[in-house]
Amino acid sequence: MTATYSGPARLILVGGACISGMASLSINQRGGVNGWGGTFRPDEVTTDLRNAVEGLQLELPYDRLGTVAVTGMRKLLATQVLVSLAGRGPAPF
Template sequence: MTTYSGPATLILTNGARVTGMASLGLNRRGAPGGWSGTFRPNEVNDDIRAAADGLHLELPYDQVGTVAVTNVRRLLATQVLMTLNGSGPAPF
């Protein structure tokens, strides 16, 4: 599979689990470890706004990938969209 769109859980460095929706894809067809996308958390707090490196993104069926947040963009007063850059094998 080269893309994933659906529910996901972002695991912060302090162990906090943040549920939301992810939209992910491979950066180059066939390139190992090259994947990125976005994550829209269901709830927003200071920990989420400050998230950076060393995070994990868990997809259904316990598939987990390592991610870094490269951008956090405010969508509405209570929503943000996080841009993610994955490292290692894609979890989808």
């Protein structure tokens, strides 16, 4: 396990739909509290993604899964968004 991950990922929505993209994740260790999170840049933006908040899974290569929640979303370009994620439980990287 490493403290960071940057590369391909798939966000699995509550209904089972999968959205491919690129993730940039890190482990946070502040004040004795461990957690992880980062950003996800989807290849495509859907209505389901825009409405997603809780109960999501982030799949990294080699079938590594982590539970995430969307904490924010901001527009990068006319057709791209950057999704902020907060991990729940152990980091998958």
